[in-house]
Amino acid sequence: MSRILAKGTNKYEGRAGKKTLIEIAVQIYSELDNKEIKDINWPENCLVVSIHRGEKEILPRGDTKIYAGDLLVVMTNEDSASCMLEDISEMASTV
Numbered sequence: 028m029s030r031i032l033a034k035g036t037n038k039y040e041g042r043a044g045k046k047t048l049i050e051i052a053v054q055i056y057s058e059l060d061n062k063e064i065k066d067i068n069w070p071e072n073c074l075v076v077s078i079h080r081g082e083k084e085i086l087p088r089g090d091t092k093i094y095a096g097d098l099l100v101v102m103t104n105e106d107s108a109s110c111m112l113e114d115i116s117e118m119a120s121t122v
Contacts (some may be wrong), residue, residue, distance in 0.1 A: 045105035048076070049112050051119050058118045060078035065089035070114045073103045 053059050059067060062089050064075055077100035078085040078093065087093060093099070099119070103111040 046102050047105045047108045049101045049103060049108060049115070051099045051101060051112070051115050053093055053095055053097045053099060053119045054121045056121050057095070059093045060095045060098075062093055063089065064091050064093065067093075067118070070111055072099050072107060073111055075117065076100050076102050 038043070069075075075087050078087050078091065079098040079100070080094065099115070101111070101115060
């Protein structure tokens, strides 16, 4: 993952079309703060592929908890990336 981002590339072509990676910062007291990935009602066609927490990169599972300050890397279809960014950014913003 870091190799892809380091090259400045954030696109991937899979069987179901082009994919893109979106980075979203989680704010304190947001809908995502202090929740496990499995307990969040994610938009359709998105996958949290990495969490950057300080200097660490975490490959998340369903029971991985998200905290304020985390930077989420989410993969989605390229054609729905702008809507996805808007939806998840709203979830990651302070309520």
